[in-house]
Amino acid sequence: MKFTIEKKLDGTLARAGEIETVNGIIKTPAFVTVGTKATVKTLTAEQVRGLGAQVVLANTYHLYLQPGEDIVAQAGGFGKFMDWHGPTMTDSGGFQAFSLGAAFGANVSKVATGDEVEDISAYEGQLAHVTDEGVTFKSHIDGSKHLFTPERSMEIQWKLGADMIFAFDECTSPTAPYEYQQKSLARTYEWAKRSLDAHGKLDTEKKQALFGVIQGGRFKDLREQAARDLGVLNFDGFGIGGSFTKADIGTAVGWVNAVLPEDKPRHLLGIGEPADLFAAVEAGCDLFDCIAPTRMGRHGTLHTADGKINIKNARFVQDFTPIEEGCTCYTCMRHTRAYLAHLFRADEMTAGTLASIHNLHFILRLVEKIRRSILDDTFHDYKQAFLARYKA
């Protein structure tokens, strides 16, 4: 993997660049399309290609549980398994082991909505059983017990065969207290070194790029310390993990990116709301992945330049205009809001397909426009104009 910076935006940490993998080039900043179980939900691989997606990320936790990493390896890796021949990523499995596994089905959000304390069992280790060895968790499918360690995560990700993979980390809640974050960070640092070590033994020809993951919650000193400690290790790039509140995404990410080596790509894990994307790019991030476009789409929530609409709303039943005037996605070129409203009310699966196509198109094009605005020095104008109109 090779990373080249084409342009830096004065007065910010934003940059436009290019990641070269054996499976193709990613122009950054880039939105990474999530294909959790080696499929982008409701879409065929051809539809994903048709959207101009550059890179697909699958979840290690999910593929480990079903169908198992050995079957994916036999298929030639998850990209080949799902007929995606462009660049690929897998995550470490950590986040899902803590959120899905620990909570056994109850999802823990990546974005806290305020100061309220979420289900603290995850970071207190009561259900997830975090030790220095790794994390013991229960499968959200059948409740069976499993152990992820840095070594196991590397082995699984090696078999899943993505171009870019992540070191095993502990993903903490933004509301976790300082003492816990500090202790957890020390563990994530040890796990980072163990990940590098284990991966080096598996990947002797350096086929996969390995990203270290920066944690540290909302604490500036911890985030900076993590960036310093991991920044000097032999990683090919960095993930920025953990949950954030809406207000502090840009700030917390900026702390980290001011410290991380400039010549390696930075991936903000699990973030995909428009305002967050602008903030994260400005704070120096190159890659983002998020399930929001497809999950929202399946539930009938659609992006427009004016903000989100819920297509199930009665006012769309006789609205024969496209989701968004001027949108060039497959759905908007061919269908009306009334048709989408009908499909959702009729519980037709094609509703989710058409909505996912629109939302992914919206976010992929947004990040492309952000990239162009860096290249031609119009980022601030574009950000201001977009956010003034888009009601979150």
Add this chain to the structure above:
Amino acid sequence: MKFTIEKKLDGTLARAGEIETVNGIIKTPAFVTVGTKATVKTLTAEQVRGLGAQVVLANTYHLYLQPGEDIVAQAGGFGKFMDWHGPTMTDSGGFQAFSLGAAFGANVSKVATGDEVEDISAYEGQLAHVTDEGVTFKSHIDGSKHLFTPERSMEIQWKLGADMIFAFDECTSPTAPYEYQQKSLARTYEWAKRSLDAHGKLDTEKKQALFGVIQGGRFKDLREQAARDLGVLNFDGFGIGGSFTKADIGTAVGWVNAVLPEDKPRHLLGIGEPADLFAAVEAGCDLFDCIAPTRMGRHGTLHTADGKINIKNARFVQDFTPIEEGCTCYTCMRHTRAYLAHLFRADEMTAGTLASIHNLHFILRLVEKIRRSILDDTFHDYKQAFLARYKA
């Protein structure tokens, strides 16, 4: 609508022909793809086009209940609503009013498996409330009461705007006694005349072709009488309705087609199993519609030249061959049985999409091959070879 016979197969009632509509040509025999609620389940219109589908049939009962025929009319008809610009059909609404409506959610099969008596309430009129005026039924969605009459069916189908529509009929069970079938047939005959009359007043420019529906259960004299009585009326084509047992599809259809005028197309309603298609073509049918390819697909049952397989079966989990070697459908060109098995086990919607594509491709190509075998006089050889291998 114009129907031309290109070739008749000696010694049988089979023929190959062409139906010309304002929205395109249908080469017959043709399989009609079902898009119940103005969408072929799990597929986009582009995927349906990609399959080489010639004509799409939507269900009057479903579109009447949701979103309502007025909204579909505002959209320019169900074809335009769903972005299907080829030939279109709607059914009369009768079958669903009796099966779904009358049974309130419990599906009544089109094909009886033997001599056992099915839920007889439908043809005894206890739940469906059949009178000479029409049929009162309960919505399977919310239990609300509705009335379909021949006049109402014509009005709804006129608004749904298909190229080819069906007269309102009473669909009886194959196990209904002779007396009931006789009484019902007299009613269906009156309804046929009322349908012609009502449609003539709506469609003064003859935009829609109207097909009469032949009923009569398993009784030869009733089937022939229906064909004689309706055959002389001013219909543009004929549907053959009612349920059949596997054994008597060809026979019962043959009775009817021996009597019906030769120069009008014949549509066998709701039939789509390979063996039944061969039998019905041989007995003189030109068109067939069936939900089986997509419904089976969504449940993991896939057609192959050797018969059906259930892809959820454990033996496919590590099978890295396509569903069928040599198949040129999107799914087989790009995916393995192992991938499909994974998607079904993981409850991914894309599983239904890929399976529906394969099954529709299989049936559409089968009927195309049957057509070619009529044109080049190899029908009997092809039928024998296909059925010898295909285990139902």
